[in-house]
Amino acid sequence: MTVKVITVGEDILGANEAKASANRKRLDKYGILTINIMSAPGAGKTSLILSTIKHMREKAKIAVIEGDVASSVDAEKVNELGIPVIQINTAGGCHLEANMVEKALNDLPLGDIELLFIENVGNLICPNAFALGEDRRIMISSLPEGDDKPYKYPAMFADTDVVLLNKTDLEPYLDFNTNGFKKVVTGLNPDVTIFPVSCKTGAGLEAWFAWLESALKGKKNK
């Protein structure tokens, strides 16, 4: 038996965009500010979410969608804080897609959420091509990954609203050129906001919280 092969790339992206648009309308109806968080594995997405929950939970009702190839270790950490969380396991898939998020939204108390974090699968490439219905995209790049990442994964750096440059606590032990990194990122993305932070020590996180509070106000006034 021969299998006819059809190039489906554009059709997949088109179908995803339609589903993402439906998610966006649904989230808008409830006034939920939705943030899609992307990064390489181990850059600090879950740490950022946990720190942000602790700081912001009195100011906004938060929920989280966790995307992983396997396991629910991140969702368990969020659950321990008493925050509504849905784990999506992609079973080998290297990114979240809008239809997965649609299913997760069905299981969340949408009328009781103001701020929704979607933690994408740890991957600097494919998540960028799949809108999920988010208002804002943020990415985390961590110092130990090296300052050459914007050269090697330009699409994600070009498409994000915010870059959190995490693990600044390790700066004394690394050869990371922060100014050079910022120059390349703003060259790819002139409108980007870059926040150097350490999720471990808390350094720099106030600026991120302020950005988030401003985005929450913007969503409410929409």
Added chain:
Amino acid sequence: MTVKVITVGEDILGANEAKASANRKRLDKYGILTINIMSAPGAGKTSLILSTIKHMREKAKIAVIEGDVASSVDAEKVNELGIPVIQINTAGGCHLEANMVEKALNDLPLGDIELLFIENVGNLICPNAFALGEDRRIMISSLPEGDDKPYKYPAMFADTDVVLLNKTDLEPYLDFNTNGFKKVVTGLNPDVTIFPVSCKTGAGLEAWFAWLESALKGKKNK
């Protein structure tokens, strides 16, 4: 116009396996030991290759194939050492495939190579599903990524011959449970060899070099 969508996943993998097998035969003909190196972005693949070239270049004729979404910064570093190198840019693709490696082999002096490193795209998910024609697979996991990576990306840890646990120089500044990490990895992959190393300081690399020399001998006696 409607587009008929056919699930092509298995057919793509089947076609890749056939091409990988052809690459393997070709590399075997020349007696070239071929190592497919995989990791998350910034774990240290290029640093490992550069350190290994410096140590092993008197003992074996080395060449490198570099895989990246964009840029040729890694290939330039290898080229500066006077080692034959081919850069593959995947133009958005999140892994190397055997047909890309086939094209790179056409441009390498195969009769004058004993050890070929293929640096895969930085990604802990998809590269694992695509054989390239390699003899051995190795992966790098770096301490700053965290000790939970084997839970979250089990397929790659389960399928590799060697795990290099890199950036041990940062151990004093991180909360990384090395014994716990080793337990989970050997649970997924009882035959794996784990080498804690620091490509920055050189610590632990002797054991990796010895493994490589033994694999080279094994290939020659085949």
